[in-house]
Amino acid sequence: MAGNGAKNFLQQVLNVVTKEGGFDRCLSQMRIVSAEKGRCVAEVKVEKEHTNRSGAMHGGYTATLVDVVTTMALLTVNQETPGVSVDLNMSYMKAAKTGDEILINAELLKSGKTLAFLSADIVNKETGALIARGSHTKYVG
Amino acid sequence: MAGNGAKNFLQQVLNVVTKEGGFDRCLSQMRIVSAEKGRCVAEVKVEKEHTNRSGAMHGGYTATLVDVVTTMALLTVNQETPGVSVDLNMSYMKAAKTGDEILINAELLKSGKTLAFLSADIVNKETGALIARGSHTKYVG
Amino acid sequence: MAGNGAKNFLQQVLNVVTKEGGFDRCLSQMRIVSAEKGRCVAEVKVEKEHTNRSGAMHGGYTATLVDVVTTMALLTVNQETPGVSVDLNMSYMKAAKTGDEILINAELLKSGKTLAFLSADIVNKETGALIARGSHTKYVG
Amino acid sequence: MAGNGAKNFLQQVLNVVTKEGGFDRCLSQMRIVSAEKGRCVAEVKVEKEHTNRSGAMHGGYTATLVDVVTTMALLTVNQETPGVSVDLNMSYMKAAKTGDEILINAELLKSGKTLAFLSADIVNKETGALIARGSHTKYVG
Numbered sequence: 420m421a422g423n424g425a426k427n428f429l430q431q432v433l434n435v436v437t438k439e440g441g442f443d444r445c446l447s448q449m450r451i452v453s454a455e456k457g458r459c460v461a462e463v464k465v466e467k468e469h470t471n472r473s474g475a476m477h478g479g480y481t482a483t484l485v486d487v488v489t490t491m492a493l494l495t496v497n498q499e500t501p502g503v504s505v506d507l508n509m510s511y512m513k514a515a516k517t518g519d520e521i522l523i524n525a526e527l528l529k530s531g532k533t534l535a536f537l538s539a540d541i542v543n544k545e546t547g548a549l550i551a552r553g554s555h556t557k558y559v560g
Numbered sequence: 561m562a563g564n565g566a567k568n569f570l571q572q573v574l575n576v577v578t579k580e581g582g583f584d585r586c587l588s589q590m591r592i593v594s595a596e597k598g599r600c601v602a603e604v605k606v607e608k609e610h611t612n613r614s615g616a617m618h619g620g621y622t623a624t625l626v627d628v629v630t631t632m633a634l635l636t637v638n639q640e641t642p643g644v645s646v647d648l649n650m651s652y653m654k655a656a657k658t659g660d661e662i663l664i665n666a667e668l669l670k671s672g673k674t675l676a677f678l679s680a681d682i683v684n685k686e687t688g689a690l691i692a693r694g695s696h697t698k699y700v701g
Numbered sequence: 702m703a704g705n706g707a708k709n710f711l712q713q714v715l716n717v718v719t720k721e722g723g724f725d726r727c728l729s730q731m732r733i734v735s736a737e738k739g740r741c742v743a744e745v746k747v748e749k750e751h752t753n754r755s756g757a758m759h760g761g762y763t764a765t766l767v768d769v770v771t772t773m774a775l776l777t778v779n780q781e782t783p784g785v786s787v788d789l790n791m792s793y794m795k796a797a798k799t800g801d802e803i804l805i806n807a808e809l810l811k812s813g814k815t816l817a818f819l820s821a822d823i824v825n826k827e828t829g830a831l832i833a834r835g836s837h838t839k840y841v842g
Numbered sequence: 843m844a845g846n847g848a849k850n851f852l853q854q855v856l857n858v859v860t861k862e863g864g865f866d867r868c869l870s871q872m873r874i875v876s877a878e879k880g881r882c883v884a885e886v887k888v889e890k891e892h893t894n895r896s897g898a899m900h901g902g903y904t905a906t907l908v909d910v911v912t913t914m915a916l917l918t919v920n921q922e923t924p925g926v927s928v929d930l931n932m933s934y935m936k937a938a939k940t941g942d943e944i945l946i947n948a949e950l951l952k953s954g955k956t957l958a959f960l961s962a963d964i965v966n967k968e969t970g971a972l973i974a975r976g977s978h979t980k981y982v983g
Contacts, residue, residue: 442618477583479624506788512952529935647929653811670794724900759865765902786901
């Protein structure tokens with residue numbers, strides 16, 4: 420699965436999961452920018468509802484972005500297996516503020532029989548500055 | 561700050577931050593159970609709005625619980641400094657399902673001049689089973 | 702397996718692995734203090750050969766201690782399965798210096814069919830100060 | 843500092859630290875391949891002394907490679923400040939076996955006033971397969 424096929428599939432998945440009343444609704448404004456085998460790029464504008472009291476993108480929301488967009492990257496190689504989270508590690512390098520547009524670049528680093536290793540960089544769309552990097556290990560067996 | 565003073569202070573902080581329209585509103589049903597110097601215990605019932613498509617507590621929500629309740633533990637030693645996240649690491653051991661009541665036990669492991677090291681265990685309130693463990697490093701300088 | 706049986710078994714494993722010419726030889730002075738189901742405590746004195754240029758215990762050696770002693774804790778529940786490392790996460794709170802005696806307290810947090818979640822705290826034996834905490838996820842399927 | 847100047851400087855640092863009797867002596871066969879501002883590539887052949895009982899590169903040695911080569915990448919931007927480890931997170935994707943030649947590609951992701959965020963990929967030199975990825979947060983204030 421690659422190119423527009425992959426992008427359209429992931430956008431449809433996103434449309435469905437953000438409308439079901441679960442936690443993913445916090446991603447309802449996110450958009451799939453591109454997708455190919457093992458990769459997914461998404462974008463979203465930081466709104467007040469994504470921020471903490473300091474007006475910066477919330478660490479929990481940032482972790483949610485990594486969790487979900489890496490899972491999208493995993494779905495490009497197996498539409499049937501979102502997997503189950505084992506470990507999720509976040510490093511926070513720079514704040515994103517309300518109004519900032521950000522890109523989430525997710526990649527499947529290694530896909531084995533039982534485990535998938537994924538990574539995502541979150542960058543400021545305008546400046547390219549690295550906001551956060553997350554790694555995500557999922558059980559897919 | 562300890563005992564009911566600490567508990568009441570943290571409950572007030574929680575009441576404020578969950579009503580301001582930011583990302584913390586996803587914690588509006590959470591309750592502070594107890595607090596003392598360097599420790600905070602909170603509880604929440606898993607609702608559909610906290611779950612993923614499998615009906616299990618969302619990994620991003622789980623990370624948010626660790627982020628926020630460890631910050632509460634930090635506030636017990638310095639009410640002025642919530643700090644800024646540096647690293648957040650999650651291990652997911654067991655699913656929590658809709659209707660499960662869970663406890664978040666957060667602890668300040670080390671508080672230095674510029675960095676604070678925190679940890680939280682999320683357990684099923686009824687069975688005591690460990691659902692997730694998170695570690696959180698914050699910059700407090 | 703518990704008590705002196707577990708302790709003696711792990712000490713024998715340690716004696717063997719540190720004499721085979723592999724990387725574990727850097728643990729040749731380590732000693733098993735106690736062991737029970739899912740737990741192992743080891744101790745070692747920090748020597749120059751464990752340190753970096755600043756005279757502090759090396760971060761790589763500290764990670765090795767967590768890797769090995771958590772694996773010892775895993776062996777208390779299944780002598781046949783040391784498992785394979787998936788994720789290892791370290792937080793470094795305080796330096797240990799040459800001459801310091803340290804304890805490594807390792808614990809099996811969750812043992813599933815395919816994954817084991819382990820944790821270890823490294824503390825100064827005399828002062829009890831927390832030097833480092835590591836979490837270790839292993840594949841045991 | 844860039845190009846051969848950086849490479850020669852880091853090779854000299856490596857020559858010194860591996861001969862002082864500390865833990866870095868386990869890296870005595872490592873070689874700096876290239877260096878530029880914020881980057882360092884090193885290579886080493888896996889020998890028995892780097893392995894565990896299964897004949898695979900030891901997880902503790904792998905963590906040591908990440909620790910040290912990311913620090914080399916940091917030294918390219920500030921020769922005076924190796925910094926102090928705060929968090930080190932490893933994901934282990936694939937075994938490296940005795941005789942394998944491996945590359946460690948380290949990068950400074952973000953350098954702030956007090957914290958530096960670094961990352962390293964360890965790959966098989968012949969096949970390019972990803973063996974491990976590590977992230978390393980250091981205090982440099």
